[in-house]
Amino acid sequence: MQQGPDITRIAALIGEPARANMLSALLGGQALTARELAEAAGVTPATASGHLGQLAEAGLLWPRKQGRHRYFALAGEDVAQALETLAGLAASRGHLRTRPGPNDAALREARICYDHLAGAAAVRMFESMAGRGFLTVAREEIDLTEAGADFVADLGVDLGPLRAARRPLCRVCLDWSERRSHLSGALGAAMLERFRAQGWIRRRETGRHLVFTPPGARGFRELFG
Amino acid sequence: MQQGPDITRIAALIGEPARANMLSALLGGQALTARELAEAAGVTPATASGHLGQLAEAGLLWPRKQGRHRYFALAGEDVAQALETLAGLAASRGHLRTRPGPNDAALREARICYDHLAGAAAVRMFESMAGRGFLTVAREEIDLTEAGADFVADLGVDLGPLRAARRPLCRVCLDWSERRSHLSGALGAAMLERFRAQGWIRRRETGRHLVFTPPGARGFRELFG
């Protein structure tokens, strides 16, 4: 009847509370075990196993066996992106899961999006870097300039392996809370990793929140305004 | 439990065949009556009425009463965008509703996306205009230059009312088949309208296909390569 890609299957997979909770939990970027995901979804391991099988078969999840555990992660950045897009639509229509609280404000300031920094802080960083000529921006094709390479090298990011990898170095990712771009791709991931390694950013227990430590907040402000 | 926007509701609405078919039908951009949508979805008017009520209440559709008909259209560009994103994800995972055929190839070349041109032709147009300095492109903030304004005026697009309107003049829209940007926003819509008015492009019956007439194909190639 209809032609083109089958939206329904993907949307139906996401549109079920237990599965949506699992996917949301994985937006944190780490791989989680089947049991942890069951807990996040509030169902028994038996039920979770079924859901995880479906998600993996549809190509949304990337399962890895390790010992007697089975780890699941989002299958790629595009999955994370789609989830964020839906979140944006939901937010703009006022469908909030809970009433917005302090939690929510913190989430808007800094959170993890798959494997890179998102939120207002991420947008400030992106725009500052673009404004100072560290990134060339044309449509969603963006690239690191010479000056930009020096800049991130000073931060302690080793560009060598990143350039060698198959994954694109720079990509833009649309922020659902800010509705503006921030940096993703291999560089986005590496920079967040760097901030974390030097103790600027800590992850708040299990969720997607990220918190700046006092020296981190200072340093970040100096770097990106 | 979870914080942030409620993805589940939106995704569940989209993830049901009848409703997905309705939404897909509306991606064509025109408003359709309840009856037409029932037919597109393959259900009785009674069933369709229920679905349409849900979609409208969730803010995905914009219902308008007119005489004894009730017309429905997508509530906005962001809804179309979200549907296209899901389509992209589905396509990249190989979930096709039917096996790809000639139909599908035509769809990749030129189709309507809500109210503007999409597909390979749209991408060529966008990149040609950007390359010739008709559009300034910075992230997804894009704008029409002086030269660009002259150019589209020559095509017969009247910019006055467009600039006055609340809707942004230029926006980028990501193409699920090409995975690159094309032009949307008020200008995107106006240009498609213009092509149609001068007989360059015709719409293939009810679907989303657009076909270039022979003079249209010639003219388009001359303009945008």
Add this chain to the structure above:
DNA sequence: GCGACGGTTCGGCCGGGACCGAAGCCTGCG
């Protein structure tokens, strides 16, 4: 080896929600 533990499979229960036909409401038309 044996037990402990993570994960999956199976069978059966149950509820939500999609679906339809029939009746009702409203609008426009003769």
Add this chain to the structure above:
DNA sequence: CGCAGGCTTCGGTCCCGGCCGAACCGTCGC
């Protein structure tokens, strides 16, 4: 005015699919 046609509401049916407990399979650790 009364009829026709578009749409919605209401009841009732039915099935898909989520959920669990229990049994089963594999891996690890003693």
